[in-house]
Amino acid sequence: MAKPSSDEEVFDFSNTEFTREDLITALNEMVHEYKKLSQTFEEVKAKNRNLKNSSAEPSTVQLGETDSLQIELSKLKTENESWRLKSCELESENERLKEVMSSWTQSSVSLSKLQEAQKPLDDKSGLGFNAGESSSGETCTRSNLAHDS
Numbered sequence: 001m002a003k004p005s006s007d008e009e010v011f012d013f014s015n016t017e018f019t020r021e022d023l024i025t026a027l028n029e030m031v032h033e034y035k036k037l038s039q040t041f042e043e044v045k046a047k048n049r050n051l052k053n054s055s056a057e058p059s060t061v062q063l064g065e066t067d068s069l070q071i072e073l074s075k076l077k078t079e080n081e082s083w084r085l086k087s088c089e090l091e092s093e094n095e096r097l098k099e100v101m102s103s104w105t106q107s108s109v110s111l112s113k114l115q116e117a118q119k120p121l122d123d124k125s126g127l128g129f130n131a132g133e134s135s136s137g138e139t140c141t142r143s144n145l146a147h148d149s
Helices: 020-117 142-148
Strands: none
């Protein structure tokens, strides 16, 4: 039979020669071992409770985080819609300004054509001016024409 290690004491119960002191010592050791095991059991139980609580906490944290992300998403959707409306307004304004610029360009072209069709400023020939007179600015009126006849 194998010899017991020095850490363990093994009682041979077949030996009936135990003294009262041996039995009391053995009982005290068992009580001490029981207390150690009870304390270890309570520690393990507390650790188990903590693990259960900590495993439940992430789901609560995750729910809070999900709510936070939903709120953020809602804000971003609202902001996106606001920017979309602003973009439509700016496109409309851009089209209106293009029409105004086109009108100005067309007016400029028309004004240029009108100026090209006019006589130069120093050209005094035509109705109301005597052809042979200097550019003194005298105009020919009906009374002058009747007097010349």
